[in-house]
Amino acid sequence: MFAPLQNDTFLRACRREPTEHTPVWLMRQAGRYLPEYRATRAKAGSFMALATNPELATEVTLQPLERYPLDAAILFSDILTVPDAMGLGLSFAIGEGPRFATPVRDEAAVDALAVPDMERLRYVFDAVTSIRHALDGRVPLIGFSGSPWTLACYMVEGAGSDDYRLVKSMLYSRPDLMHRILEINADAVAQYLNAQIAAGAQAVMIFDSWGGVLADGVFQRFSLAYTRRVLEQLTPQHDGQRIPRIVFTKGGAPWLEEMAGLETDVLGLDWTANLAAARRRVGDRVALQGNLDPNVLFAPPAVIESEVTKVLQDFASADAEMGGRDGHIFNLGHGISQHTPPDHVASLVEAVHAQSRRMRAGAAVQSG
Amino acid sequence: MFAPLQNDTFLRACRREPTEHTPVWLMRQAGRYLPEYRATRAKAGSFMALATNPELATEVTLQPLERYPLDAAILFSDILTVPDAMGLGLSFAIGEGPRFATPVRDEAAVDALAVPDMERLRYVFDAVTSIRHALDGRVPLIGFSGSPWTLACYMVEGAGSDDYRLVKSMLYSRPDLMHRILEINADAVAQYLNAQIAAGAQAVMIFDSWGGVLADGVFQRFSLAYTRRVLEQLTPQHDGQRIPRIVFTKGGAPWLEEMAGLETDVLGLDWTANLAAARRRVGDRVALQGNLDPNVLFAPPAVIESEVTKVLQDFASADAEMGGRDGHIFNLGHGISQHTPPDHVASLVEAVHAQSRRMRAGAAVQSG
Numbered sequence: 001m002f003a004p005l006q007n008d009t010f011l012r013a014c015r016r017e018p019t020e021h022t023p024v025w026l027m028r029q030a031g032r033y034l035p036e037y038r039a040t041r042a043k044a045g046s047f048m049a050l051a052t053n054p055e056l057a058t059e060v061t062l063q064p065l066e067r068y069p070l071d072a073a074i075l076f077s078d079i080l081t082v083p084d085a086m087g088l089g090l091s092f093a094i095g096e097g098p099r100f101a102t103p104v105r106d107e108a109a110v111d112a113l114a115v116p117d118m119e120r121l122r123y124v125f126d127a128v129t130s131i132r133h134a135l136d137g138r139v140p141l142i143g144f145s146g147s148p149w150t151l152a153c154y155m156v157e158g159a160g161s162d163d164y165r166l167v168k169s170m171l172y173s174r175p176d177l178m179h180r181i182l183e184i185n186a187d188a189v190a191q192y193l194n195a196q197i198a199a200g201a202q203a204v205m206i207f208d209s210w211g212g213v214l215a216d217g218v219f220q221r222f223s224l225a226y227t228r229r230v231l232e233q234l235t236p237q238h239d240g241q242r243i244p245r246i247v248f249t250k251g252g253a254p255w256l257e258e259m260a261g262l263e264t265d266v267l268g269l270d271w272t273a274n275l276a277a278a279r280r281r282v283g284d285r286v287a288l289q290g291n292l293d294p295n296v297l298f299a300p301p302a303v304i305e306s307e308v309t310k311v312l313q314d315f316a317s318a319d320a321e322m323g324g325r326d327g328h329i330f331n332l333g334h335g336i337s338q339h340t341p342p343d344h345v346a347s348l349v350e351a352v353h354a355q356s357r358r359m360r361a362g363a364a365v366q367s368g
Numbered sequence: 369m370f371a372p373l374q375n376d377t378f379l380r381a382c383r384r385e386p387t388e389h390t391p392v393w394l395m396r397q398a399g400r401y402l403p404e405y406r407a408t409r410a411k412a413g414s415f416m417a418l419a420t421n422p423e424l425a426t427e428v429t430l431q432p433l434e435r436y437p438l439d440a441a442i443l444f445s446d447i448l449t450v451p452d453a454m455g456l457g458l459s460f461a462i463g464e465g466p467r468f469a470t471p472v473r474d475e476a477a478v479d480a481l482a483v484p485d486m487e488r489l490r491y492v493f494d495a496v497t498s499i500r501h502a503l504d505g506r507v508p509l510i511g512f513s514g515s516p517w518t519l520a521c522y523m524v525e526g527a528g529s530d531d532y533r534l535v536k537s538m539l540y541s542r543p544d545l546m547h548r549i550l551e552i553n554a555d556a557v558a559q560y561l562n563a564q565i566a567a568g569a570q571a572v573m574i575f576d577s578w579g580g581v582l583a584d585g586v587f588q589r590f591s592l593a594y595t596r597r598v599l600e601q602l603t604p605q606h607d608g609q610r611i612p613r614i615v616f617t618k619g620g621a622p623w624l625e626e627m628a629g630l631e632t633d634v635l636g637l638d639w640t641a642n643l644a645a646a647r648r649r650v651g652d653r654v655a656l657q658g659n660l661d662p663n664v665l666f667a668p669p670a671v672i673e674s675e676v677t678k679v680l681q682d683f684a685s686a687d688a689e690m691g692g693r694d695g696h697i698f699n700l701g702h703g704i705s706q707h708t709p710p711d712h713v714a715s716l717v718e719a720v721h722a723q724s725r726r727m728r729a730g731a732a733v734q735s736g
Contacts, residue, residue, distance in 0.1 A: 168663035215639035271583035293583045299540035
């Protein structure tokens with residue numbers, strides 16, 4: 001049905017198999033820093049009009065691949081499509097973040113929640129299939145969802161928050177309600193990701209963008225436990241291929257060992273983690289993805305190159321100690337900024353590919 | 369000159385000496401959640417009018433002590449007084465955070481920076497002395513400053529930021545300029561804290577509120593190194609008493625071992641850190657302060673009590689393993705929210721005192 005894959009470097013790194021270079025893709029790589037994205041967005045009229053149109057979602061998903069030799073594509077969508085399908089009414093006002101018309105703030109609202117009919121998210125699955133066809137086997141396609149906890153933050157707060165007061169008040173005051181929301185979210189996210197896999201997603205990523213705002217102990221019960229519940233329900237294989245899973249908790253470094261015990265292939269890291277220390281902490285259980293500060297991309301190319309060197313060497317130094325099985329996917333530690341100069345992204349991708357090829361060649365000479 | 373200290377529990381815990389209960393104070397304890405604070409603030413007319421008036425600053429500093437048996441007072445002031453004294457023009461618009469009229473964004477602006485004449489901060493030192501007299505020996509007074517890096521964030525961004533794009537762009541593109549700012553800030557902060565000590569501060573705290581947004585490796589060179597530079601210049605003793613230092617890096621858990629190597633008596637922790645793990649990591653080098661999520665204070669008193677138990681037991685369990693030298697100061701992991709119900713703070717302080725007295729009595733029975 002789909003063309004055979006020409007560049008499987010990303011999938012091999014997820015499985016911790018040898019690769020000739022370190023694969024690289026960027027969170028939010030299809031986005032506002034690209035003038036061609038802004039043109040398509042303007043044509044669509046609104047963010048939701050763009051996200052719900054499979055043809056336009058395909059167009060913007062492929063835009064960064066036309067510019068840069070990235071090793072993976074990621075579905076263009078939003079992390080909040082699932083609560084929107086639950087009937088919460090997602091919108092994006094100009095210059096603001098996402099907003100729900102009917103946030104979930106009391107017992108009645110929680111009682112009314114249910115796993116949505118996946119047909120309401122058909123536009124996402126259609127986009128996945130459309131993108132797979134358009135990619136024509138160039139690189140693999142990653143599907144994704146917000147984590148149960150991260151969705152709950154937006155569902156209760158109704159928008160972004162800088163203190164998470166409403167959602168944490170419910171968590172501490174009415175943990176029964178919070179657990180009920182999280183159960184529904186977990187089952188909905190699992191169905192949603194499985195439908196993306198059925199539609200053609202070759203890997204899936206769970207964005208726990210707000211897990212890091214929780215207290216130790218609370219994170220494990222209200223975020224990690226429900227990410228685990230999603231993972232336990234995921235289709236492990238499709239068309240005879242393992243579908244790798246990536247779990248990214250922003251600010252999650254304190255809980256790296258616990259996250260490495262999840263049924264996941266890869267853990268994403270933000271820039272506060274040291275990749276050498278992280279590689280030692282997770283051992284041979286998972287591959288690692290990350291972790292350049294997106295703000296490095298505002299510096300001149302020579303600085304970008306030296307910061308890339310640092311990330312690659314941090315991982316490689318610890319990996320060599322641990323037996324050299326590799327398993328590093330280069331990425332930013334957070335989504336790329338809308339203010340990023342596009343030619344700096346070219347420098348980044350080129351630096352990751354060229355430097356990692358040289359490092360592998362050097363290692364091969366040493367071990368030969 | 370000042371009345372003798374009646375309750376030295378906080379200072380003893382800073383020195384890791386035995387105490388009968390765990391001392392407790394709260395970051396931003398004199399603040400908007402108290403109606404009497406809001407009344408004084410209204411009387412002053414503006415935040416800066418309040419902060420620059422020693423009499424009113426004394427009034428609000430003492431307000432929480434009238435309500436709760438807290439074990440320390442902290443100077444009412446702002447972390448940005450030092451750059452304001454450098455001439456950057458600090459203001460607070462209603463409903464917004466701090467803003468500088470003339471941010472530092474280019475080489476000319478950096479060249480124009482200098483350690484300010486401490487006479488321009490006389491209102492702060494006068495407030496310290498006034499508060500010491502008003503406290504009349506009830507509890508010790510903590511002085512404070514923002515860290516060199518945290519001040520630099522505001523100086524370059526000109527206001528709060530959610531991505532630190534401007535300050536990190538300068539850091540990566542022109543590290544020479546950033547180091548110059550940080551040197552000046554460190555020397556200014558050291559003079560500022562030493563003047564607070566001379567005026568009567570019995571402990572000093574450095575708030576590295578934004579250290580945690582830096583990448584590993586960058587934190588050490590651009591935040592930690594300049595906190596160290598401040599500490600090296602601080603007056604170690606005053607009137608024959610050691611002046612304890614507290615360093616608090618929000619999001620600083622990844623670097624706890626490195627921070628424990630500073631010339632500091634106490635490290636502050638936010639709620640993402642586990643106090644048992646932290647106690648093992650820092651060993652006998654420092655006391656620990658923290659670390660309840662401020663959002664716990666929105667829950668009913670029974671929940672507050674059980675969350676207090678968890679924090680106290682986490683510390684005590686590891687401390688017992690490590691020889692039971694104690695050295696825990698209870699606090700929140702961040703400033704108290706303006707929306708906090710004041711009676712919940714009473715429950716918190718009571719729970720910390722009562723529970724920690726019982727735990728110590730139990731431990732004494734066991735070891736006796």
